[in-house]
Amino acid sequence: MRWLPRLLSHAAAAGRASAARTSSHVKGGSHSNGFTSGGGGGGGPAVPREWLRKLWAEELRNQKEAARRWGVGAAGNVGGGGGAGGSLGAFASSGEATPQVGRVRAGEAAGEAPARSYQYDGRNLKPVEAKLAPLLARANLVIARDIEWANIMFAFEQESRYIIMDPLFPQSPVGFIREKSNVIFRQMLRSRRPFVAEITDAMGNEIFTVRRPFWWINSSIYAEVDGKEIGVVHRRWHLWRRIYDLYLGNRQFAVVENPxxxxxxxxxxxxxxxxxxxxxxxxxxxxxxxxxxxxQYAIRFGDEGQSRKFGLASNIEELHVVRQLTLPERAVALALAVSLDSDYFSRRGGWGLPFLIATE
Structure with a gap:
């Protein structure tokens, strides 16, 4: 409402000028060709209706220009731009644009991934996609597993912990993966154990989960959002090849055939x-x-719209894809990375303690 004081000051000035011109024609509070801004008391200055209309139109033009300067012209065109409600909405948006720009620049200076590194527009996403977007709407992700000292020294299997990073800003994690499993099953079943892993953002808010039941020959891992399954990865048995089928619902959208x-x-x-x-x-x-x-795993979804190369991203080759995976499909791809780590790259026992005993 910053326009209101200026409007009142203009009205008062015009009223004083108009009162001086019409003082010889006004008697006993009666008027012609106009209205009294102060009511029917006869003591207020007269303001012409046509002048107020022109002043209002000029104020609306100024608001639209301000909105265009801040890049919120779409908000300012609500209702065709002819009504006061749409114009005032645009002006309010333009007034809020300054702190928003400041926050984005401050985030970049602090080393956080900027909004333009995202590949999805969050305004048109469904609820499930909107929940996945803050983590998965990036060109690349790096997942690093923490060192498990109890496993190294005593062959005691711990719950797995992973850090998720954006390669452009590796100093600021964008998420975490935390396994939840039974301590006895971990020691007895090792890499075949059942577990549920919670994928969270950097603040610890759950985004989705992956559930991996016990397996004997072929493993499976399920991606779930708010307890509802959205996709699954099934391992297909082969003597030496590593084959996985990826499904979104009941539809297979990808296959992995590693030699x-x-x-x-x-x-x-x-x-x-x-x-x-x-x-x-x-x-x-x-x-x-x-x-x-x-x-450490690098998940590459394709480099569309990703022109800058620094941080860990400088070591990641560009990947040209036929299409961009949807956000639920990316969640299934992340579940695949967790399954790969458990199937092929997890140790079956400790190294440190036997090594120390052998050297004494």
Whole structure:
């Protein structure tokens, strides 16, 4: 309402000028060709109706120009731009744009992933997609597993913990993965144990979960949002190849056919052999690989709209995909990364304690 004081000041000035011109024609509070701004008391100055109409139209034009300058012209055109409600809404939006711009710039300076690194517009998403977007609407993700010292030293299986990072801003985690499982099942079943892993944002708010039941020959892992299953990854048995089928609901949208052995790249392809995404197991060094389970995975969804390359992103090759995966499909791809880590890259016992005993 910053326009109201200016409108009143203009009206008062015009009223005083108009009163001086019409003083010779006004007697006993009677008027012609106008109205009294102060009511029917006869003591207020007269303001012409046509002048107020012009002043109001000028104020609306100023508001629209201000809205266009702040890039909120769409909000200012509500109702065709002819009504006061739409114009005032645009002016309110333009007034709020300044702190919003300040917050975005401050976030970039603090090392947080900026809004333009996202690949989805959050205004037109369904409820499930809107919940997944803050984490999964990025071109790339890096998932790093924490070191489990009890497993290294005493072969005691701990609950797995992962950190999710945006490669553009690796110093600020964007999410976490926390396993929840029974301590006895972890020691007895090891990598075949059933568990539920909670995927949260950086503040600890749950985004979705992955559920992995006990398996004997072929493993499966389910992605769930608010307790409702949205997709599943089924492992298909093969003597040496690593084959996974990815489903969204009852529809298979991708398959992974890794040749096995020392190949650590898992490419998601569609029925026409077109690339959709890729999960890479990164080499972290001889110490990490021999003595720990602290693996690191890069999930690449494609680099559309991602022109900058710094941080961990400078080490991630560009991936050209036939189409962008939807957000629920990306959740299933992240579940695949968790399943890969459990199936192939988790140690079956400790290294540290036997090594220390042997050297004494």
């Amino acid at each position: 096995g052995f020392w190949n650590w790249t898992f490419t998601l392809i569609d029925e026409d052999d077109n690339v959709l995404a890729q999960v890479d197991r990164n080499w972290r060094g001889i110490g990490f690989e021999l003595f720990t389970d602290a693996g």
